[in-house]
Amino acid sequence: DTGVSQDPRHKITKRGQNVTFRCDPISEHNRLYWYRQTLGQGPEFLTYFQNEAQLEKSRLLSDRFSAERPKGSFSTLEIQRTEQGDSAMYLCASSPFGTLGPGELFFGEGSRLTVL
């Protein structure tokens, strides 16, 4: 394991369906982040975990979005009743807790969601 992995890489769904994305961070990293990126834009913060605790949620994260990290390892991001506006790349990143100085975030390749 050399990096952050995300699954699936691409998901096509119909409006109204539920989708779930999984992220496996780098094994020794305590912090895990979810970002959303639309075409030609920078990533927007959604939420982050320190171990299993969800420490911050963006106002972008509507009630249809839920994220979990039950054992402090992998995380899931679920979107219920998808809308066309949910179409985006969902990025996961991890970092080690307690890093002194400007700790780097390590990103996965992302999960692209297309809502028809």
Added chain:
Amino acid sequence: AQTVTQSQPEMSVQEAETVTLSCTYDTSESDYYLFWYKQPPSRQMILVIRQEAYKQQNATENRFSVNFQKAAKSFSLKISDSQLGDAAMYFCAYRSVGGANSKLTFGKGITLSVRP
């Protein structure tokens, strides 16, 4: 809230030449971290260079260097001896100091193309 602005959506540079990518940010904090991330097409985002705001010396990583102007809240990236592999989207990002605020705030990005 902090904001990061990248006003140039696209730039182009001749191979082996030098290019500078601009970034400005807004914050009321006195200490923070700044980053440039690179996102090649269909690949994950990777860190290019980082700067701690309390350090006056500009960071340098091989062909990449920054011009950090704290008073002007400016953080530009200079790429020397541009290579074809430098073609990518580049994102400027801000991060607060302190464990509770560890998320990155990104700019919209700039697409850099390198002409052979």
